Every structure is written in C-alpha cells, then in structure tokens.
Amino acid sequence: MASSNGKPVPGEEGKTPAVAAEGSIGGYESLHRLLEANLSPELFKAFRFSADKEFLRQARVVRVGLIQNSIAVPTTCHFADQKKAIMEKIKPIIDAAGASGVNILCLQEAWTMPFAFCTREKRWCEFAEPVDGESTQFLQELAQKYNMVIVSPMLERDVNHGETVWNTAVVIGNSGNIIGIHRKNHIPRVGDFNESTYYMEGDTGHPVFETAYGKIAVNICYGRHHPLNWLAFGLNGAEIVFNPSATVGELSEPMWPIEARNAAIANTYFVGSINRVGTEVFPNPFTSGDGKPQHADFGHFYGSSHFSAPDASCTPSLSRYRDGLMISDMDLNLCRQIKDKWAFRMTARYGMYASLLSEYLKPDFKPQVISDPLIKKRS
Numbered sequence: 547m548a549s550s551n552g553k554p555v556p557g558e559e560g561k562t563p564a565v566a567a568e569g570s571i572g573g574y575e576s577l578h579r580l581l582e583a584n585l586s587p588e589l590f591k592a593f594r595f596s597a598d599k600e601f602l603r604q605a606r607v608v609r610v611g612l613i614q615n616s617i618a619v620p621t622t623c624h625f626a627d628q629k630k631a632i633m634e635k636i637k638p639i640i641d642a643a644g645a646s647g648v649n650i651l652c653l654q655e656a657w658t659m660p661f662a663f664c665t666r667e668k669r670w671c672e673f674a675e676p677v678d679g680e681s682t683q684f685l686q687e688l689a690q691k692y693n694m695v696i697v698s699p700m701l702e703r704d705v706n707h708g709e710t711v712w713n714t715a716v717v718i719g720n721s722g723n724i725i726g727i728h729r730k731n732h733i734p735r736v737g738d739f740n741e742s743t744y745y746m747e748g749d750t751g752h753p754v755f756e757t758a759y760g761k762i763a764v765n766i767c768y769g770r771h772h773p774l775n776w777l778a779f780g781l782n783g784a785e786i787v788f789n790p791s792a793t794v795g796e797l798s799e800p801m802w803p804i805e806a807r808n809a810a811i812a813n814t815y816f817v818g819s820i821n822r823v824g825t826e827v828f829p830n831p832f833t834s835g836d837g838k839p840q841h842a843d844f845g846h847f848y849g850s851s852h853f854s855a856p857d858a859s860c861t862p863s864l865s866r867y868r869d870g871l872m873i874s875d876m877d878l879n880l881c882r883q884i885k886d887k888w889a890f891r892m893t894a895r896y897g898m899y900a901s902l903l904s905e906y907l908k909p910d911f912k913p914q915v916i917s918d919p920l921i922k923k924r925s
C-alpha cells in the first residue's frame with residue numbers, strides 16, 4: 547500500500563516504457579523515482595519537512611496523508627455496487643491512515659465514482675450526492691473515530707438550488723463535523739475531460755478552512771494550471787493546499803512534478819498532490835473530436851501523488867500504477883520562515899497587477915506593446 551523503495555520493478559530495469567510492467571516508466575514506479583535514481587538530489591528525499599527551531603513559537607508538526615486509488619469494480623456494474631465497492635476498498639486505507647496518526651487526510655477527485663466525465667453520458671450524474679449525503683456520513687464517522695480532518699472531493703447535488711451538480715470538496719473536521727465546502731473553480735475543456743457537460747465553474751471563491759491542525763484549502767485538479775487560483779488560496783492564509791486530481795499520462799504527466807512544486811514555492815505553503823490510478827474502461831465508446839478512432843477509456847491515470855514544500859523540497863511520489871497512502875510530517879512553521887527569508891509577499895507588487903487586470907477586463911483594453919518602428923519601415 548505504501549510507496550515502493552524506488553528501485554526498478556524486478557526484471558524491468560532499463561527497459562523502455564513500452565515494454566515495462568503495466569504503467570511503469572522505464573521500470574520505475576514513477577517519474578519521481580526515475581529522477582531520484584538518476585539525479586539523486588537531496589530535495590527528493592524528504593518524507594518529513596522540518597523547520598528551524600524558534601524561540602517564541604512551538605513547532606507545529608502535523609501528519610498529513612494522501613490516498614490514491616483505482617476504482618473497485620468495473621464501470622459496467624450496478625451503480626449501487628460501484629459505490630459500495632469503492633467505500634469498502636477505501637475504508638482499510640483510511641483505517642491505516644488513522645492508525646498511523648494522520649491528522650489531515652485528503653482523498654482523490656470524485657473518489658466515490660469512476661471519472662466518467664469523458665463519456666458525456668448524463669446517467670453518471672446519479673453518483674452526485676448532497677454535501678451531507680452517504681459518502682460524507684461515511685467519512686464523518688471515520689473522522690471522529692481517528693480525530694482526523696478529512697477532505698472529501700465528490701460530485702455534489704445541490705438540492706436547494708434546482709438539483710444542480712458541482713465538483714466539490716467537503717472538508718470534515720476532526721470531530722466529524724462538516725466545516726465547509728469548496729467547489730472546483732476551473733473546469734477543463736481539454737482532451738476527453740468533458741466536465742463542462744456536467745457542472746459549472748465553482749461559486750465558492752477561495753476558502754481557507756481553519757482546522758484543529760492548520761489552515762487548509764483545496765485547489766481541485768485543473769485549477770493547478772492557474773497560478774492566480776493558487777495565489778488566492780495563499781492570500782487567504784492557507785498553510786497546506788490539497789490538489790485532488792484525475793489526470794492522464796498522455797495529457798499532463800510532464801507538467802505534474804512541476805506545477806505543484808512551483809505553487810508551493812511561489813505561495814509559501816505546502817501542497818499535497820493526488821492523482822487517480824489505473825485505466826477506467828466505460829461501457830460505451832466515445833470520440834475526442836479529433837478525428838481519431840472512438841475509444842472506451844480515458845487513458846492511464848498515473849497516480850504519482852506527493853507533497854511539495856515552500857522551501858522547494860518534495861517527497862518522492864507514490865506509484866504511477868498502484869494504490870497508495872502517502873504520509874508526511876510537516877512543521878507548518880516553515881511557511882512563515884520561508885516568507886521571512888524570501889519576502890515574496892512583500893515584493894509581490896499586487897497593486898501593479900491589480901491595475902493591469904482591471905484594465906485587461908475592459909472591452910477597450912489595448913495590450914502594452916512597444917513596437918520597434920524599424921520593423922514597420924521594412925515591411
């Protein structure tokens with residue numbers, strides 16, 4: 547269940563990705579493991595993020611967990627059986643997190659269902675639940691049992707507003723209470739990620755949830771490509787931002803190890819990145835609008851969940867093809883220490899950017915381009 551020792555899968559050493567074990571990369575569990583083995587920088591070694599000892603503040607070490615998993619049964623099974631099976635599958639992993647003393651745990655995007663938004667079939671909306679529905683109740687019990695904050699990204703049915711559907715994260719406090727929700731801000735329009743067929747851009751802004759263990763926020767999946775989204779959670783004071791995701795190798799794997807680390811550095815907080823694992827095959831084939839043949843799966847969800855820290859360090863990632871629980875201890879004092887060191891907040895020139903953005907939003911905006919007059923003379 548935990549991450550591997552980072553060595554190539556036996557018998558797969560040095561093989562190209564095409565012939566390696568299902569989903570491995572050159573015989574390594576993940577891209578992080580490949581980099582770790584071949585570059586061996588200190589920065590790839592941390593499972594514990596420490597901070598300098600302070601005289602006037604106690605250390606604020608929290609234990610944080612991330613769960614990545616494949617679906618439990620085929621997507622052709624009865625919906626009720628799929629929901630039941632995924633809960634049964636995830637429970638022992640949450641139990642393991644609880645037994646390990648995890649304080650804050652985050653699950654993957656839309657964890658209660660297959661990531662069926664590639665299909666554009668509306669029947670998958672049946673998986674949507676009210677914020678206080680079945681999956682939340684299931685997690686509330688576990689949160690209370692283990693005195694653990696749990697972040698539950700799920701498909702929400704807003705019964706009070708015309709039964710609308712949202713991609714939502716429910717934040718459950720360590721007493722089993724619902725602290726609040728955040729709805730995904732940026733909805734992808736790329737590849738087979740046809741999520742805009744199902745739900746709209748979120749209306750909850752950039753909430754930071756003050757929990758018993760620290761200030762946390764949730765930047766759901768595609769929001770990780772938007773630096774201002776990361777910034778806004780930082781401006782509201784987040785110390786840990788989770789990025790529960792569902793993304794496939796062909797589309798985003800080269801970006802995956804970079805974006806979260808960059809966000810952690812630029813915004814001086816910790817980031818917990820989570821991705822699904824495996825290939826989910828759907829009953830009916832669909833097309834991607836690119837002239838290529840129809841297909842019945844999204845591609846390979848490459849896992850590779852990991853933590854990034856404000857000092858540019860990060861953990862190795864979990865496997866790109868197996869379920870996993872990543873646990874890391876982090877001293878949240880590091881956020882302020884790095885703020886003091888680098889002064890990114892103080893040097894940020896927010897006013898200058900606010901003026902540019904407000905000009906940009908006007909219909910008569912003209913980009914600030916100064917042309918070389920000689921170019922015009924020549925043409």
Ligand SMILES: NC(=O)NCCC(=O)O
Pocket residue numbers: 655734736739766767768769791792793794797798
């Ligand atoms: N779930 C989701 O938003 N995926 C979009 C693809 C990506 O951002 O890599």
